Amino acid sequence: MRKLQSLDDLIGFRERVSAEKDLKTETPTLVVSAGTCGQASGANDIMRIIKRHILKENLGDKIELRITGCHGFCQVEPFILVEPQLHLYPQLKMEDVPRVIEAVLGGYVEEDLIYTEPQVGTKFHSQSDIPFFKKQTRTILGSNQMLDPIRIFNYFERDGYAALEKVLSKADPEWIIEEIKSSGLRGRGGAGFPAGRKWELARASGDDHQPKFVVCNCDEGDPGAYMDRSLLEGNPHSILEGMIIAGIAIGAAHGIIYVRGEYPLAIKHTMIALRQARELGLLGDDILGTGNDFEIEIVRGAGAFVCGEETALIRSVEGFMGEPKQRPPYPIERGIDGFPTCINNVETLANIRIIINSGAAEYAKVGVPGNTGTKIFSLVGKIRDTGLVEVPLGMTIGEVVHDIGGGPPGKARIKAVQTGGPSGGCIPAEHFDLPVDFDSLREAGSIMGSGGMIVMDEDTCMVDVAKYFMGFLKDESCGKCFTCRKGTQRMHEILEDITEGRGTLDQLTLLEELAVVVRDTSMCGLGQSAANPVLSTLRYFRNEYERHIVDKRCDAFVCKDLVGPPCQAACPVGTEAWRYVAHIARGEYEDAYRVIREANPFPSVCARACDHTCEQRCRAGTSGGDPIAIRALKRFITDRIEPSVYIPVRHEWQEGEPPKVAVVGAGPAGLTTAHFLSLEGYRVTVFEAEPEPGGMLFCAIPEYRLPRDVIKKEIDSLLDDNITVVCNTSLGDDITVDGLFDDGFSAVLLALGAHKSRPLGLDNEDVPGVYPSIEFLKAFNLKSEQLAKGRVGVIGGGNSAIDAARTALRQRDVESVTILYRRTRAEMPAFEEEVEAAIEEGVTIETLVSPTEIKTTSGLFSHLGCVRNSLGEPDSSGRRRPVRIEGSEHVIELDTLIVAISEDSGVDSITPARSGGIEVTDWNTVKADARTLLTSRSGVFAAGDVVTGPNTIIDAIADGKKAAVMIDHFVRGEELVQPVKSLMPTVHLDPVEVDPEEAPDDRVETPRASIEWRKRNFAEVEVGLSMQEATREARRCLRCDLEFVERTAPDVRAAGGHAE
Amino acid sequence: MINLKINGIDVSVDRGTTLLEAAQFLGLPISTLCHMEGLTPYGACRLCVVEVGDPPNSRLVTSCTYPAEEGLKVRTASARVLRARKMIVELLLASCPQSKTIQDIAAALNVRQQRFRQENEDCILCGRCVRMCAEQMVAGAIGFTGRGQDRSIGTPFDSNSEVCRLCGACMYVCPVCELRCTYNEPEKAICGGCANLAPPCVDKPQFDDMMCYMQPCVACEIKKD
């Protein structure tokens, strides 16, 4: 390369390069990103195959190959991007490469390999339509795709050094500073200090004889943030250009790029770029004869996080230990070796050429006033699309997370994002409308930092998050300031106590006080923001801290010492699933039954109709495999063992006459309470409106899921001399709350269930042919009336919709059953396996449709007017709202319509409750304190669906157990608190030795009756496991309890235990 | 001369004067620990923090290192300052309860107990020894190593120093390993007790001549295990 001698030389050279570029025909180009991330995922192999293929097939003039730095969509690497059409072929395997090349030559798209949006399944032919790219403004990152970082010509083709040319032509440093100032550019390194102002100060600082320094800070230490690396790696000349311009503006002749030693590729590319710039005469003494001297050297940092801090960085450049110093004096006045030093972040410097080229005014149009331009974020965590994203400042967090990141990867809801790296803070989903800019984030208790964004969902424990970051900070604090060093250690210590179950509320107060002091009294930015993880989680997620401290529970199942074996913690009634599974593995079936029955008075019912949250949390499943079929194992036991093997412990009432308690409603909640109170010696009377006890078990759950005789047998085993069941008696008509107290009952439990379906609120909802789902199910379950006829439509997506649909399908005169749901299948609240079974049996599911009109013909229901929906913006919970599509109205012919949108307790039962002085909500449920279950009237408690609305059986049972405890405390005049129970195992059972060769790792299939047979039949669908299957399945259990046995050793009871 | 306001009092000082010196000139008490006359200010213990600027944009800075600036408003004993100082003292007590210097500072600030898990360390990394060794003894035998949790004082590579003259100056200036109050070994006690305190252990006969203000008397507890 010939050295350019003058500014005119540069102008001429640039003109030649761009003229040549225009001559080039549009040959298709394969772009492969081979930054550090790309290489790690195999980009080198892809490149090798492409090169070999091109050579072999002699395609040199038909196809071009460009190797670039990281484009940002790291998750799809290694990929090939085909220019100019921008076909993106993600996650390629080596053998796929020739197919892509064929497609390019043939001018078509290889549909099998082209980018397909996960979950949704849409194929995108152009990268710019992909949601991840669509909403981005890739002013800076976009160039990475266009150029090979080691070819300076590539850079020149893309307006490279045009800004330098402009600056040199103006020959007016003041003008540069004015431009930068009026562009509004703020430092991208974290604090957001106006870059132009910094330059102005630097220019004014020192005297003419003093050397000055421009430093490019590429000491990127935040875990998970790598935008600086990508820029330096992918477009090093843009950083050099920014630095040269900075040097000219402030009058500095020395440039230093301070880069982490862990970035070898960035260092290599920068060294190549420096050599090229020097050879071309863009660096060195008297650049292009303009009288400006500027030289750049690279200094490698050793990877201490604190060296990102300006004064520590300077110490490190000077060759000392990286330790911050008191400011003032600021580096601008006295920096490296005491000379004025202007430190700018990589991304800030990358913006300089953009500003100079497009002009400050144009630049300032992007973003919002006070926060102009774009910012690169690294989006990671519990989100579908991860990578580097560049957006205008001021875009909302929600847009970044949902529109660009594609929302959550699974069903779990997004709870918060953490911004700003370890010393940043968490912003909860309720605040996702917050714009990302320097000031809003700071107000919300977080920081911009270098631009890390970690998305967290319900399975993230915020206390654990704070602990993780504090652990990082305590190791990375330089240790100079006592408060930062010791403060972070102490905060970590307290957080550790809390996550391990030793925390107290006093400690929480102390933690908060300490956090404020650490922020206030530390010297540098690291210490001053070190408290953010604690302060921001405390601000938005204090309830999680309290739950850890007061209830000793971690709802995200992260803090092991609070969770214990996950299956047990996940069960609302705390069944020791691991324990009975272990008994089954050992062939001890009666012991297994006792374990189940001790926690749950309805084992056979739950063995069939429980939604088994235990399996969702089972570690065998969460660690990548299939969860243990815990419910099927429970069924296996309850089918074999008689309830009589369990003899509960009974207590006689000690002083005087046993107190009387009234339970209204003989469903799972009410009967559970009655049972446990009876064990304590109470006399319980249960009032039931229907002719038989059972409540929702009978009315709502179809027989094919839960046979009637199973319910009857289970209820019979619970009734004893202390319990009187009075049927055909309903609240309001036959009894009143006041009357019950007059009759000498000491306490009343309302467990009425949710027996009314909520209406759609459309006209004609009462015509024949339209039925609320509960009414429909009840008519069949209690009176065997078959209301469904012909073509049946079911509106709703919950369990009762599925139950209604599957029941209708089995009725005599039914032709077809269609479920109409307003969102998509992924959002359906019904249990997945029920939905699958319904589809298997022939139920059609239509999604994204809402009813608008019920039409009648001669007084009978005949047509349903509907409208199609699309999914719109997410609501605060992160679920996307259905939005009507105008003009998509259509009519469906139906004979029967079942409305199953939700249930409540209905005015019939709520009104008498209200007249008893009990507060109710607007949605027809009884108000009860979540902790005590006490209603607004003393002595009256409420449990189950009447409080929560439609809920699972096991939650109703759990509520019933709690109600028994609360009523007992109430009658005895004790405080209404649930004793905190540790989830640590209390029993040790030796595991069965299984030959690892033979250990099965796949889940046993729950046997089901054949589809053809069961469709027209109300016999039970699920069939029990054989002994062989059960043993095999039970032996698959990982025995998560064993991990805790040593810790709890002193109180662990001996093996084989009889549960009293 | 630089003019500033400390606790509402106007004061003029030479350029380069620290806020601590300016406050001391006015006779305002500020607790210090890592600071020592004759050594370069270092700003490690953060005890000497004062509030500068106007709330809500005021901030805390260490007075021993912060240079007096024209027009600066300084408060040496605002609620925020006191809260911070007390917390620092709690942290100090939690780490080095046996230090007489720290006990005295705690007494002066009326801190009578600390709420963290008790530790018993023999260094708070104030850096007095390092500066003493380098600046007054001109030996430079010791320095800091490691960061965060692992920071400690030592000779290079922890080997016997060739430049150390065993002068003992480092020990002499150390606020933690100084000749100190020995609590539960009364016979070795050199300290007659801080007469201005009401110690909880006075009834114990062997402690007749000495005092300890801590509640509970953690130091004794420490020795037990």
Ligand code: SF4
């Ligand atoms: S605040 Fe922390 S990291 Fe910063 S100088 Fe002080 S001890 Fe070092």
Ligand code: SF4
């Ligand atoms: S592997 Fe076994 S012990 Fe662990 S969660 Fe699953 S069932 Fe429970």
Ligand code: SF4
């Ligand atoms: S040894 Fe003493 S003087 Fe030296 S740093 Fe530690 S506490 Fe300070």
Ligand code: FES
């Ligand atoms: S005395 Fe000022 S920081 Fe220690």
